[in-house]
Amino acid sequence: MKLALAPMEGLVDVHMRNLLTRDGAFDYCVTEFLRITNQLLPERVFTRICPEALNNWQTPSGTPVHLQLLGSVPQVMAENACRGIELGAPVIDVNFGCPSKFVCNSSGGSILLRNPDNLFNVLSAMRAAMPAHIPLTAKMRLGYEDKSLALENAQAVQDAGANMLCIHARTKVEGYKPPAHWEWIAKIKQQVSIPIMANGEIWTVEDYIKCKQVSGCDQIMLGRGAIATPDLALQIKHERNKVHYTAETWQDLLKHLIWMLDATVAGGNTKFAGDRIKQWLTFLKIQHKEAQSFFNTAKRVKHHQNMRELLVQEMCTTI
Numbered sequence: 001m002k003l004a005l006a007p008m009e010g011l012v013d014v015h016m017r018n019l020l021t022r023d024g025a026f027d028y029c030v031t032e033f034l035r036i037t038n039q040l041l042p043e044r045v046f047t048r049i050c051p052e053a054l055n056n057w058q059t060p061s062g063t064p065v066h067l068q069l070l071g072s073v074p075q076v077m078a079e080n081a082c083r084g085i086e087l088g089a090p091v092i093d094v095n096f097g098c099p100s101k102f103v104c105n106s107s108g109g110s111i112l113l114r115n116p117d118n119l120f121n122v123l124s125a126m127r128a129a130m131p132a133h134i135p136l137t138a139k140m141r142l143g144y145e146d147k148s149l150a151l152e153n154a155q156a157v158q159d160a161g162a163n164m165l166c167i168h169a170r171t172k173v174e175g176y177k178p179p180a181h182w183e184w185i186a187k188i189k190q191q192v193s194i195p196i197m198a199n200g201e202i203w204t205v206e207d208y209i210k211c212k213q214v215s216g217c218d219q220i221m222l223g224r225g226a227i228a229t230p231d232l233a234l235q236i237k238h239e240r241n242k243v244h245y246t247a248e249t250w251q252d253l254l255k256h257l258i259w260m261l262d263a264t265v266a267g268g269n270t271k272f273a274g275d276r277i278k279q280w281l282t283f284l285k286i287q288h289k290e291a292q293s294f295f296n297t298a299k300r301v302k303h304h305q306n307m308r309e310l311l312v313q314e315m316c317t318t319i
Helices: 014-020 043-049 051-055 074-086 101-105 109-114 116-129 150-159 182-191 205-215 224-228 232-240 250-266 270-287 289-298 304-317
Strands: 002-005 028-030 065-070 092-096 136-141 164-168 196-199 219-222
Touching: 002 232, 014 051, 014 250, 043 051, 043 074, 065 074, 074 092, 074 116, 092 109, 092 116, 109 116, 109 136, 116 136, 116 150, 136 150, 150 164, 150 182, 164 182, 164 219, 182 196, 182 205, 196 205, 205 219, 205 232, 219 232, 224 232, 224 270, 250 270, 250 289, 250 304, 270 289, 270 304, 289 304
Parallel strands: 002 028, 002 219, 028 065, 065 092, 092 136, 136 164, 164 196, 196 219
Antiparallel strands: none
């Protein structure tokens, strides 16, 4: 059984990966996608999106980090995969699931699901160029407009030589609108032989259990649910081991928010630091009522120093 942290563009960066993997509940995490167009990217681009490359491709807690690439030109994708491997990437993952209009309009992400040959051509070129011992994995949605090619796309991934496939159980058009169609993952799993990982709409331990039952998957990837409940993976780990666990409190979440603010500032991104907290609060308020009222105040704060003062004040008033 494996539990992975999903790559989410503009959200799960090096700081979020650091924080969410601290307790060791995730088996691995994946970088935000590295956009590949028509050239071999320099080393600095890889280490910018994955600073953990300088730490043996691990978070500070020792959780492995996989490199995700996004692109549509087979040979260029293959060259950049090999560059990542030269830099020590333990696994190369390919994004066929991003629903972003900008990405899809640039012939990347989920738009490639319109033709299974797209997936096969990209992955087979990468597999042929990569050392045999380095795993090649992929993540896809159930389709673009509909699910009519879901099985064919999964089969193309397998036929191209991929070692594992993660499936977000919605189409591009469905976006992030509930429900996630886990039953479709079960259909695909019955038809392909490579390992399948399920993803989509897992917000609670109960969702995790149901997703496993419906999809038939022992491997699960957490996305937005792990952002809304930072200790969700730890809750799941304790549930699997049948060990009692007390969930994090609002005080714990405030400590996380302060840490994230400080880490973002220390990383040199002072202009974005305050907005980063607001961004995270939009997810936290889904599962935590205290975050909703705090967000109503925090959304008007512009400077990171004022945001830190507000967070500290909230901690003191809620003790």
